[in-house]
Amino acid sequence: MKTRKINSTVVGHNHQTAPTQFLDVNGTDFAYRSFGRDKGIPVIFLQHFTGTMDNWDPVLTDAIALQHPVILFNNRGVSNSKGTTPTTVSEMAQDAVAFIKSLGYTKVNLLGFSLGGFIAQQIAADYPDLVNRLILAGTGPIGGKAIAQLESSLEKAMADGPERVLINLFFSKTPTSIKAGEAFLARLSERKQDRDPQLSQETFANQAKAIVAYGLADHQDYSQLKSVSQPTLIVNGNEDIMVDSINSYIMLQNIPNSRLLMWSDSGHGALFQYNLDFAVEVNAFL
Template sequence: MAPQTYETTPTRFVEANGIRYAYRSLEKESGVPLVFLQHFRGTLDNWDPAVVNGLAKDRPVVMFDSAGIARSGGQTPDNVAEMARHALAVIQALGLRQVDLLGFSLGGFVAQQVTLDRPDLVRRVILAGTGPQGGEGFDKFSPEVEAVAALEKSRPENLLFLFFAPTETSQAAGRAFLGRLGARKEDRDPPSTVQVRDAQLAAIHAWGTPQGERYARLREIKQPVLVVNGNQDIMIPTINSYILEQHLPNAQLILYPDSGHGSLFQYPELFVEHASLFLRG
């Protein structure tokens, strides 16, 4: 039997608090499960198989659609605190007693909140293309980013602008990424709805709005954290990765060259190498 991959693993469902959540997993007999937390408007089919399969070689991995997304029930919340509660509901429904987290973009906000809410549950955290609560430059997007991010229909090619740098090398890597996203031919998710777009935009901009003492809660996250980003992130400006590294007590930072918001998808093999080394800790 061929080994299971992210392109072929079936979509399953788990129920928690009256909501049916869609999820996919790649199992291993040992290792701390790595839970993936998804970006704005993303579904199960927006994870790069090169990243998922690479990280799944040494540990169990779990990806899920949160409330209101694709085939999951419920309504998508408009705040990160409630998104974190949904993530915890899925983790608990799957019987996971300790996890590592990989949060990308909006998922990075959720990863921070989950870690604050349940520090006993979380062992290590990877934050990719993301920022702290009250960070710099994402209480609203630039007009150019907003115009693409808020389109009624989210098209894969929009990710070339949002996730990759405007250079030939980065755009070529982006096209290769889009090709990998299309590798799964059956059992695919439907796209996110306008309700998801509007709720998640509200959550992103609320998280990016300073309130009280900025970055104070980052000091409460004692877990080892790996922060990664591209040096040209136009969605969550790269300065936020420096802020995370400076204010988290146990963080390290990797910036990838000639890359943007989706740097982990531009350099999937290198990212998997760095992430695996960090998770082995």
């Protein structure tokens, strides 16, 4: 059953119980879940390549929701959101902005992870009045180092079988990081009902095209980063094999009002390995 609610979180719910709602955005239904505080500037979560709302760490989202309204959503064509997934980051950013404005918000905080971080940067640069503060996790700038090498990273991650892909991509090869990855996967399975369907092959392919194009773009002057005026928190692990960790330093050097938090013994999914630490940093930053 579809429920619709505009410009309000579903009070009394958390990550595991918030119902999936649908919002008509220019004739296309977007799936989303909202929970946490019912007042304040919301935190809009922008998800990684192939991810859905069910791929966010519930410990992380619930800790942020204690102090802020939280909104998770599936962008155009992703999982149970309708329409066709675009093949460019700029189009994905336009869809996300249309969704945010359709909710009735004129000011939001953006938390973008990986591909979601690409989208968040685009929104912050193109719609500066919409974005209050920006959080960029496991991500990098347009034209950043090794971002276009997506296929190689996926092939390596698949070596141990599909059930280990997220651990191989998001966590370091150390025993402590692998253990954290296994705990992360267990948390992702805790929501039992009203879960998102898997992505279609078309969405997978279109997101991959967008990432490769983003990585190959000629932006060595980092003009987009320099145009980001919002206070920005950059976070990553020291061994990110998806979006090389050096990209976090590049963002720090070029976003005028930014700070960098980096954890050792961690990778692309450092925000999930150190979920409570990350949430504390986010809440303090916001």
